[in-house]
Amino acid sequence: MTTLIRAEQLTRYYGKQCAVNKVSFSLAKGQILGFLGPNGAGKTTTLQMLCGNLAPSSGQVHINGFDMLTQPKLAKRSLGYVPDTPPLYKELSVHEFLRYCAQLHDMPKADITAAVKLAESRCGLTEVTDRLIANLSKGYQQRIGIAQAIVHNPDVIILDEPTVGLDPLQIREIRSLIRELGQEHGVIFSTHILSEVQELCTDVLIIRQGVCVLNSRIEDLPAEQSLEDIFIELMQTPSVGDL
Amino acid sequence: MNMILVIAAREFKTLFLSPLAWTILAILQFILAFLFLTQVESFTMLQPQLANMDNAPSLTDITVTPLFGNAGIILLLVTPLLTMRLICEERRNKTLTLLLSAPLSNAEIIIGKYLGSLGLLALIVMLITLMPLSLLIGGTLDFGKLFANVLALLLLVSAFASIGLFMSCVASNPTVAAMGAFGALFVLWILDWSAGLADKRSELFEYLSILRHFQSIQSGLINTADLSYFLLFISLFLLLCIRRLDKERLQK
Numbered sequence: 001m002t003t004l005i006r007a008e009q010l011t012r013y014y015g016k017q018c019a020v021n022k023v024s025f026s027l028a029k030g031q032i033l034g035f036l037g038p039n040g041a042g043k044t045t046t047l048q049m050l051c052g053n054l055a056p057s058s059g060q061v062h063i064n065g066f067d068m069l070t071q072p073k074l075a076k077r078s079l080g081y082v083p084d085t086p087p088l089y090k091e092l093s094v095h096e097f098l099r100y101c102a103q104l105h106d107m108p109k110a111d112i113t114a115a116v117k118l119a120e121s122r123c124g125l126t127e128v129t130d131r132l133i134a135n136l137s138k139g140y141q142q143r144i145g146i147a148q149a150i151v152h153n154p155d156v157i158i159l160d161e162p163t164v165g166l167d168p169l170q171i172r173e174i175r176s177l178i179r180e181l182g183q184e185h186g187v188i189f190s191t192h193i194l195s196e197v198q199e200l201c202t203d204v205l206i207i208r209q210g211v212c213v214l215n216s217r218i219e220d221l222p223a224e225q226s227l228e229d230i231f232i233e234l235m236q237t238p239s240v241g242d243l
Numbered sequence: 244m245n246m247i248l249v250i251a252a253r254e255f256k257t258l259f260l261s262p263l264a265w266t267i268l269a270i271l272q273f274i275l276a277f278l279f280l281t282q283v284e285s286f287t288m289l290q291p292q293l294a295n296m297d298n299a300p301s302l303t304d305i306t307v308t309p310l311f312g313n314a315g316i317i318l319l320l321v322t323p324l325l326t327m328r329l330i331c332e333e334r335r336n337k338t339l340t341l342l343l344s345a346p347l348s349n350a351e352i353i354i355g356k357y358l359g360s361l362g363l364l365a366l367i368v369m370l371i372t373l374m375p376l377s378l379l380i381g382g383t384l385d386f387g388k389l390f391a392n393v394l395a396l397l398l399l400v401s402a403f404a405s406i407g408l409f410m411s412c413v414a415s416n417p418t419v420a421a422m423g424a425f426g427a428l429f430v431l432w433i434l435d436w437s438a439g440l441a442d443k444r445s446e447l448f449e450y451l452s453i454l455r456h457f458q459s460i461q462s463g464l465i466n467t468a469d470l471s472y473f474l475l476f477i478s479l480f481l482l483l484c485i486r487r488l489d490k491e492r493l494q495k
Contacts, residue, residue, distance in 0.1 A: 051344040055492045076346040087341035103249045104345040146262070166468045 002029050003065075004078070004156045004186035005050065010059035012045050012210075018159075019045045020058070021210040029155070032182040034197030038235060040212040043190040044084060047160050050188070051081040064155055077105065080154040084161050086145025090134035096127055097133060098151050105152035109162055111131035119151040122180075124173060137152045139170045139185035146174070150181065157181055163196065175200055194228045206234055247355040254359025264363055269322055271314075272370055278313050279374045282306040295349055303385040307375045310462060311392040314371050315399050315457060318364070319432060321401060322425035325363065325409025325434075327417040328354045330488070334415070342362075349488040353481060357408050364400040388463050395460035398473040402453060403428055405456060406479035412487040437440070 005027040012020040020042040029034050038041050048054040050061055052068045052075065052085040061068040066075040084197055089097055098116045107115060120126050123143040128136060135142060142162065149157055161179070163171045181187055191197060197204055197220065203226070213234050221230065258264040286305045290302035302320060333339040342352050353434040366491040372393050378384060407424040414420035453476075 051340075053340055053343045053492065063356045072345040073348065076344060079344065081344040082342070085337040087336075089338060090336075091257060099339070104246070104342070104347065106246065106346060113460040134414055190472070197330075237372065243349075 003027070003190070004029055004063065006051055006060075006062040007046075007050065008047055008060045008062075010046060010061065012042070012049060012054065013057045019210050020049070020056075020207075023207060023210070023212045024059075025205055025215055027156070027186045029202055030183065031190070032187045032201045033066065035207075036187055036192075036194070036197060036204060036231060037190075037207040038132055039192075041207050043161055043207065045208070045210075047081075047158055047188070047190060049119035050158055051079060052076055053081075055133060073215070074112045077152075078148030080152065080156040080157045082145045082149045082157075082159040082162055084126075084164070086142060086148070086209055088133050088148075091132065092133055093130050094120070094136075094147075095129045097138040097144065098147055101148045102151045105154075107152055112196075115151050119147040122150065122177065140168050142166060143174070146177065149212050153184065156186045156188070159187070161190055161192070163193065164189065170177065194226075194231055206231060208235060246351045247358065250342075250347075250352060251356025251358035251362065254356055255362040258325075258360070258363050263325075265313050267325065267363075267369065268370070271317060271367055274317060275310065275314055276372055276374060278382050279306065279310050279391065282309050283378070300319060301385055302378065302382050303375075303388045306378065307389055307392050310374065312458075314368075314396055318367070318396075318403060319401050319428050320425070322403035323407050323410070323421040323428070324362065326360055326424060327414075327421035328406055329360060329408055329411045329412055330484075331411045331414055331417050335417075343492070349485045351407070353484045353488060357404060357481060357484075360404055360408070361401060364404060365397065368396050368400065371396070384478070388480075391465055392461050393464045394465065395457050398460065398470070399453070400455050402476045403472055405477045405484075409480045409484050409487070412484045419442065 003026050005025075007026070008024050011018070012021055012025045012096075023042075023046055026164065030131070035047070037041055039184065045054065049056045050068075052072050055069070061075075062072070063075040064078040067077075068075045080092065090098070092100070095116065098119055099112060102112045102115050120129055123146055125143060125147055127138070128140060136144070142165070148161060149159070151188075163174050174180050175196065178187060178189065182187075182200075182202070201218055204214065205212060206219070214230070218227075220226065283306055286302060289305070301319070317415070333342070374391070375384060375389060383402050403424075406427050407420070410423040411417070411420040414423055431451065431453040433454075434448050434453075450472075456472045457465070459469050
């Protein structure tokens with residue numbers, strides 16, 4: 001298995017406050033990593049550091065073997081990121097927007113049309129392709145956010161709470177999309193829904209107050225305990241700092 | 244280079260998706276055409292007297308130079324409105340993430356955005372240039388002087404746009420960005436007014452004044468000092484923009 005993401009001792013301070021403290025993990029092709037933690041635990045901060053949107057205070061990120069700090073362009077080439085608010089230019093049509101995203105990732109001109117078509121059909125956007133993004137519902141906008149991240153066929157896809165605010169049907173569609181993506185790519189996604197992780201992921205990582213408290217394969221978890229029990233237990237144990 | 248053009252093209256096209264670009268083009272054209280006609284009118288009135296003078300100002304001096312001077316002042320008001328949303332709005336709508344997580348350097352993002360907005364400004368300058376060219380139907384023009392005027396106005400709006408982009412990088416809100424850019428430009432414009440007071444002349448202020456360099460090129464004197472003033476000005480502010488975008492990743 002090829003390692004797609006290697007994060008070493010990632011640390012991030014906001015002023016004096018430590019948001020993420022020495023988090024290390026790796027992700028290989030075919031893995032889907034569920035990223036769990038209570039609100040404010042540092043999930044988004046960690047994901048932003050992985051995508052090069054935020055520089056870590058210390059620690060390193062390697063994407064596909066390229067260091068995010070010294071070779072950001074090569075590292076970002078194999079990265080697709082869906083932030084918690086999908087970054088959409090609302091004055092464009094779905095088609096125009098995805099074309100622009102493909103261009104930004106320096107795809108060869110000849111491949112762009114096919115790539116945009118594929119991303120649209122994978123995310124169920126084919127029938128709205130000519131509509132303005134501003135006029136589409138939140139569910140569609142979320143899907144455009146995902147289409148934007150997969151249009152250039154990256155090795156790593158990072159999703160920050162992709163199923164928030166969607167209806168049960170859309171959640172199921174997005175989950176099956178993530179499962180499909182997980183077969184040929186490495187996927188990381190953060191969420192609050194524990195059953196989602198149990199159902200979809202091959203690996204789970206739980207952080208609390210910026211510290212990684214669990215990093216394990218789903219199948220290695222004790223079978224008699226549900227993920228929810230484990231999560232609540234981890235959240236209730238006092239941290240080393242508190243003691 | 245390729246990426247810069249992709250961003251610039253997107254920026255330029257986006258301007259025309261909102262009424263903003265069309266409104267600016269229409270209103271500018273109307274105001275400047277009115278001023279231009281006034282100049283042409285005064286030339287026809289002065290023509291008999293000019294015929295008897297030695298070294299009389301030509302048609303170009305009486306119509307073109309004031310037209311481009313007025314255009315400079317009006318663009319000083321308009322450019323901050325064009326540039327205010329460039330980075331600021333992206334940051335507010337959280338679309339900046341799209342550019343920051345794409346394989347682009349900050350320099351490519353900034354220069355792309357800059358060239359995109361400069362595209363519209365160049366289009367405005369081109370439309371303004373068409374007005375004096377229409378005089379060729381019944382008269383002759385001094386093309387050297389016309390070229391100097393076009394060059395001066397292009398350099399001027401390029402400098403305006405670089406400050407506007409910088410303010411858009413710094414400010415958290417487009418209105419603040421526009422106000423900041425307008426303030427900075429206005430100060431640079433009036434800086435050499437103190438030169439009028441004979442004993443209070445300041446060489447530094449005179450050099451910094453953007454108006455002085457603009458008028459010097461406009462008069463047909465294209466010299467390296469003025470050209471390098473504008474080039475230094477533009478590169479300084481673009482560099483500051485890139486630095487500011489770097490900072491985005493470091494702190495929050």
